[in-house]
Amino acid sequence: MYHRLLLLATILLLFSCKKKEGCDIPEEIERIPVTVEIERLEKPFFAANSKQDIATFLDSNPIFAERFIQRRNYPSDSAVINAMHGLATNPELQKLAQEADQAFGDMSTEKQQLQTAFKHIKHYYPEFKEPQVKTFVSGLNQDLMVSDSLLVFGIDFFIGKDASYRPDTYDYILKRYERPNMVPAAMLLLSNRFNKTSFLERSLLAEMVNTGKAYYFVKSIMPCTPDSTIIGYSGQQLADVHHNEGRIWAHFVEKKLLYEKSPFVVNKYIGERPNTPEIDPTSPGRLGTWVGWQIVRRYMERNPKVTLQELMADDDHQKIFNESKYKPEKR
Structure with missing residues (x-):
């Protein structure tokens, strides 16, 4: 049976999350200059009255049209202009754009989040140049696009319920x-x-550590x-996996899954699923990614001199795992 945390433990976890939301950024990072302007491209797009306006x-x-709209995939300029004009004049899509505008307002929250994230990245990677940031309402066609020079939020995906x-x-x-995500x-x-x-190693352990590094980066x-x-x-799901960490790890070890290379098996623990019934029907999916995150965390705790740059540049997943000494106790 998948053991649940006591109510007190859940409350403590939720309290800690709230406390973290008000955390302070080190002064040496806070003073790093970054420029974040969020350009709301859906506004001029839905204000277009003619095909010439769309053109x-x-x-x-041009960069947005090429990378997000994928202009080159259309057979001609007239084809892309006609398609986009159809979207811009669609009453239901215009309604969705209005709902997005009401939901997100001036996007000051996202601007602050991006400023914090970009300042931290510049702290670790001084050569980093923050990308242009734009929003769009595509009719639920694309949620996010990230490249070296451009970040686009398809905000119609994140309006909410x-x-x-x-x-x-x-x-x-x-x-x-949802907006916070x-x-x-x-x-x-x-x-x-x-x-x-x-790219030569695609075992479950390799994928766990690789995805764990990604989540560690975001948290950093x-x-x-x-x-x-x-x-x-959810808060409860996170509380449960922490409480059952030892049992979850025991499953991977006892079933000899760490060095399994079958894409079908690896995807069970890394890919999208509503739950992980192999461990317990109530456990969430992507448990391998969560365990990988804990392995990387343990590795960095045990190796405080390792920088974020060094971690992200290290493709030796076996070394990271070995030096993490990760072995949570089964309760």
Whole structure:
């Protein structure tokens, strides 16, 4: 039976999350200059009255048109202009854009989150240049796009449960399409730029450590964000996995799964699933990624001289695992 935490333990965990939300940023990081301006591209897009307006919009935002709209995939300029004009004049999509505007307001929360994240990245990677940040309402076509020079939030995905239209996905994934998860999800994608991995090794342990490094990166640059928001678990789910950490780890060891390379098996613990019934029907999915995060955390705790840059550049997952001495006790 999957053991539940006592109510007191849950309350303590939730209290700690609230306390972290008000944490202080070190002064040497806080004073790092960054520029974050969030350009709301959906506003001029839905203000377009003609196909010429759409053409002007696309020409005025060439990088966005190329990377987010994927302009080159259309057979001609007229084809992309006609398609985008159809979206801009769609009453239901206009309604969704209005709901997004009401839900997000001036996006001061996201601006602050991005400033904090970019300052931390610059602290660890001084050569980092913050990307342009834009928003768009595409009719639930794309949620996020992250590149070296451009970050686009498809904010219609993150309006929340009161939106007229929601992403067509499973309920357990839909729960993560909420405003608080948006910036952490983008930073998880951005971590790929720094996360060196070995393409020759695709064992479960390798994937656990690789994804664990990604989550550790996000926590390092967004230290005031609760773990539950970063990984997309509910507060209760996070409390439960912490309480059952030893039992979860014992499953991987006793079933001899760590060096399993079958994509089917690896995906059971790394990929999207509503739960992990192999451990317990009530346990959340992606448990391998959570355990990988704990392995990386333990490694960094035991090796305080290792910098974030060194961690992210290290593709020796076996070394990280061995030196973590990770072995939680089974309760």
